[in-house]
Amino acid sequence: MNRTVADFIVVGSGIAGLTTALSLGESGHVIVLTKAGGESGNSWRAQGGIAAAVGKDDSPSLHLQDTLRTGVGLCDPVSAEVMVNMAPSTVRLLAEWGTRFDRNGDGWALAREGSHSVSRILHVKGDATGAGITGALLERAKSHGNIEMKTHTMVADLIVKDGTCRGVVAVDQGRSEPAVYLARKGVVLATGGSGQVYRYTTNDRGSTGDGFAMAYRAGVQLTDMEFVQFHPTALAVDQNPMFLVSEAVRGEGAILVNDHGEAFMHRYHEWKDLAPRDVVSRAIFTEMSEGRTVFLDASPLKDRFRERFPGIYRECVRHGITPGVDPIPVTPAAHFIMGGIRTDHHGRTTLPGLFACGEVACTGVHGANRLASNSLLEGAVFARRVAECLNEMPVQSTEIGDVFWTGLCNDKQDEERIKDEIRDIMWEYAGIVRSGESLRIGKEKLAKLRSRIREGMPECENMLTVAQMIVDSALWREESRGGHYRGDFPQSIPEWEMRHHVIQRGTVHESH
Numbered sequence: 001m002n003r004t005v006a007d008f009i010v011v012g013s014g015i016a017g018l019t020t021a022l023s024l025g026e027s028g029h030v031i032v033l034t035k036a037g038g039e040s041g042n043s044w045r046a047q048g049g050i051a052a053a054v055g056k057d058d059s060p061s062l063h064l065q066d067t068l069r070t071g072v073g074l075c076d077p078v079s080a081e082v083m084v085n086m087a088p089s090t091v092r093l094l095a096e097w098g099t100r101f102d103r104n105g106d107g108w109a110l111a112r113e114g115s116h117s118v119s120r121i122l123h124v125k126g127d128a129t130g131a132g133i134t135g136a137l138l139e140r141a142k143s144h145g146n147i148e149m150k151t152h153t154m155v156a157d158l159i160v161k162d163g164t165c166r167g168v169v170a171v172d173q174g175r176s177e178p179a180v181y182l183a184r185k186g187v188v189l190a191t192g193g194s195g196q197v198y199r200y201t202t203n204d205r206g207s208t209g210d211g212f213a214m215a216y217r218a219g220v221q222l223t224d225m226e227f228v229q230f231h232p233t234a235l236a237v238d239q240n241p242m243f244l245v246s247e248a249v250r251g252e253g254a255i256l257v258n259d260h261g262e263a264f265m266h267r268y269h270e271w272k273d274l275a276p277r278d279v280v281s282r283a284i285f286t287e288m289s290e291g292r293t294v295f296l297d298a299s300p301l302k303d304r305f306r307e308r309f310p311g312i313y314r315e316c317v318r319h320g321i322t323p324g325v326d327p328i329p330v331t332p333a334a335h336f337i338m339g340g341i342r343t344d345h346h347g348r349t350t351l352p353g354l355f356a357c358g359e360v361a362c363t364g365v366h367g368a369n370r371l372a373s374n375s376l377l378e379g380a381v382f383a384r385r386v387a388e389c390l391n392e393m394p395v396q397s398t399e400i401g402d403v404f405w406t407g408l409c410n411d412k413q414d415e416e417r418i419k420d421e422i423r424d425i426m427w428e429y430a431g432i433v434r435s436g437e438s439l440r441i442g443k444e445k446l447a448k449l450r451s452r453i454r455e456g457m458p459e460c461e462n463m464l465t466v467a468q469m470i471v472d473s474a475l476w477r478e479e480s481r482g483g484h485y486r487g488d489f490p491q492s493i494p495e496w497e498m499r500h501h502v503i504q505r506g507t508v509h510e511s512h
């Protein structure tokens with residue numbers, strides 16, 4: 001098997017992976033492995049923006065308050081504080097590296113989103129923030145002499161020797177040839193989320209939870225996997241991934257209505273349409289379960305819609321809907337996972353030599369629910385911190401002995417069938433509203449799928465592992481909090497506040 005050695009191996013080319021690579025680029029040779037083209041991943045899909053307290057009426061402490069309140073008692077306050085304090089310097093760095101945030105007069109234009117107490121969301125070309133930031137990072141990384149990008153290269157597993165992560169085994173998807181990549185200083189997982197385990201999702205097709213599953217197989221601790229955020233307003237047309245109608249649209253005045261023309265959010269929360277995401281998603285879910293269709297009425301925005309949200313406008317028109325004139329049909333969809341690989345405040349995982357940042361990591365900043373526009377921020381901030389830490393790491397041996405891997409299985413049809421079954425099970429039994437009974441049924445159905453997964457189906461295997469971790473975690477937490485809602489335990493129970501669990505090698509136990 002071909003072997004390549006670098007100082008740093010970074011897996012993933014979203015905001016987290018590219019920011020890590022660029023932050024390490026001055027210190028050594030970085031290889032970035034990414035399973036699709038450079039433009040894959042959720043970072044490219046992000047619309048609304050990135051949060052930072054840069055406005056005159058704002059401060060990191062106000063940003064912290066909003067973050068902690070939204071996380072309903074489960075945030076790691078130290079992590080969250082690190083993030084909000086580093087937010088202003090991080091958006092300035094992104095701008096220095098080429099991101100052209102929208103401007104308003106002399107300064108950056110700042111939008112407001114749900115649960116933020118002031119306007120603090122920086123955006124690019126209205127609703128193309130992710131592409132604006134990631135595009136700039138990618139350009140810079142490609143022209144950086146120390147950064148080598150390997151696209152269409154899927155990492156299948158971590159290589160662990162003597163209790164340390166030494167590298168990864170990957171497959172070039174064009175040629176199906178496995179290869180080994182070894183790191184002198186460390187490996188960074190920046191593989192993003194796992195929305196593809198659900199039938200309806202806004203996540204990129206590649207968000208199959210590979211990083212979570214690889215870490216799990218290597219015995220690394222994961223945590224908080226029950227906390228999945230369902231975005232309330234995906235465009236309700238049949239496609240995978242589903243197109244997101246950003247929360248910023250409601251921030252600008254659009255309102256949710258049902259097919260009786262009723263603006264119903266006042267029945268569910270005092271903040272109405274700008275209530276926390278989980279509340280809005282459950283409200284829409286309830287309206288739908290009772291047989292009503294839900295729309296976003298953007299008529300208050302009139303012609304402003306097209307100018308402020310050009311991308312969303314174009315996508316709606318592609319489906320025969322004119323925003324501002326026609327009601328926009330919407331549905332909740334799996335969007336983000338708050339849990340993940342447990343890390344410290346520098347992105348160190350429980351496996352020496354392995355770091356994680358971005359959506360795959362659980363730094364604790366989101367707690368039970370993520371504040372809008374905090375995830376791009378988390379990705380960039382903790383990527384910088386991972387790089388700081390990695391720079392200080394001693395050089396390790398790259399002698400690892402033999403590595404075996406079979407390569408990819410050719411039966412793509414069967415693989416896609418199994419993936420669809422996982423998605424259906426998760427939507428039905430571990431979705432927006434779950435219960436002990438539904439989760440136990442889901443668990444049994446997932447277990448039956450395992451024997452059908454053959455060697456060389458890594459995405460399928462990974463999706464199943466992630467699905468099982470979500471189900472086990474959701475069974476463990478017998479209360480409702482943030483993104484996790486149990487129909488049989490509908491209240492938040494004070495004794496569960498600040499209680500987290502750890503998933504490791506098939507067990508779920510309380511973390512201390």
Ligand SMILES: Cc1cc2nc3c(=O)[nH]c(=O)nc-3n(C[C@H](O)[C@H](O)[C@H](O)COP(=O)(O)OP(=O)(O)OC[C@H]3O[C@@H](n4cnc5c(N)ncnc54)[C@H](O)[C@@H]3O)c2cc1C
Binds near residue numbers: 043
């Ligand atoms: C539609 C949408 C809109 C959003 N809007 C916002 C927003 O406005 N503001 C905000 O803060 N957040 C937003 N989010 C969330 C945010 O975009 C993500 O949480 C964030 O971009 C994750 O960044 P990341 O770098 O961790 O992962 P990603 O950007 O998803 O990148 C993951 C990378 O890992 C690669 N990869 C995965 N598995 C493997 C493997 N096995 N081998 C090799 N490579 C692999 C992928 O190809 C990809 O390059 C949005 C999400 C979606 C889906």
